[in-house]
Amino acid sequence: KQEVTQIPAALSVPEGENLVLNCSFTDSAIYNLQWFRQDPGKGLTSLLLIQSSQREQTSGRLNASLDKSSGRSTLYIAASQPGDSATYLCAVRGFQGGSEKLVFGKGTKLTVNP
Amino acid sequence: DTGVSQNPRHKITKRGQNVTFRCDPISEHNRLYWYRQTLGQGPEFLTYFQNEAQLEKSRLLSDRFSAERPKGSFSTLEIQRTEQGDSAMYLCASSLEQVWDEQFFGPGTRLTVL
Numbered sequence: 770k771q772e773v774t775q776i777p778a779a780l781s782v783p784e785g786e787n788l789v790l791n792c793s794f795t796d797s798a799i800y801n802l803q804w805f806r807q808d809p810g811k812g813l814t815s816l817l818l819i820q821s822s823q824r825e826q827t828s829g830r831l832n833a834s835l836d837k838s839s840g841r842s843t844l845y846i847a848a849s850q851p852g853d854s855a856t857y858l859c860a861v862r863g864f865q866g867g868s869e870k871l872v873f874g875k876g877t878k879l880t881v882n883p
Numbered sequence: 884d885t886g887v888s889q890n891p892r893h894k895i896t897k898r899g900q901n902v903t904f905r906c907d908p909i910s911e912h913n914r915l916y917w918y919r920q921t922l923g924q925g926p927e928f929l930t931y932f933q934n935e936a937q938l939e940k941s942r943l944l945s946d947r948f949s950a951e952r953p954k955g956s957f958s959t960l961e962i963q964r965t966e967q968g969d970s971a972m973y974l975c976a977s978s979l980e981q982v983w984d985e986q987f988f989g990p991g992t993r994l995t996v997l
Contacts, residue, residue, distance in 0.1 A: 773925070810993070811991070812889075812988045812990040813974065814988070815985060815987060858925055869914065869916075869984070870916070870928035870941075871916075871986060872928070873925030873926050873927070
């Protein structure tokens with residue numbers, strides 16, 4: 770059974786700092802990994818999707834990496850801003866038994882202080 | 884707006900009542916997913932449709948839950964005889980059947996069972 774863990778559970782940084790969020794998963798048999806952002810009481814916004822054959826993806830100030838063999842992904846946020854404050858979730862799509870579901874971690878709650 | 888939409892956004896009901904939620908996916912997406920998220924947790928998979936066929940159901944989906952997608956467009960999720968433990972955010976996502984299969988989420992329906 771796939772399990773996804775995100776560390777740390779919460780992170781508070783001053784504005785302008787570069788930061789890294791971590792995600793690990795137990796089964797390396799995955800199609801892809803997605804990073805999402807969730808604001809309080811809201812739905813999920815897709816940030817980046819990395820295919821299993823890729824090593825990283827970039828969008829603006831965000832860079833996500835994937836090391837499938839070790840079961841790890843990181844989300845790097847450069848020059849953080851107060852507007853980046855949210856919960857960041859990672860999710861993997863595996864191919865055990867033909868399942869199409871995403872398996873999520875519990876998220877990292879990020880606070881960027883002005 | 885061309886994103887995933889969900890209605891209602893909030894629902895308060897008394898224990899034992901039935902509730903129904905609606906999800907309208909992105910128009911060209913043939914895959915539709917339902918997830919449930921409780922406070923402080925990541926979303927958990929409930930069920931998945933490809934066109935009108937329900938192809939996967941989680942063990943979380945007890946016999947009080949039923950989902951339909953009759954014409955392969957919008958979907959409904961019904962909960963019968965609601966219990967306080969059903970209180971959660973119900974999230975819908977859609978995707979286009981492709982190898983990378985990026986899932987896009989709606990704003991969610993917040994259910995409170997009194």
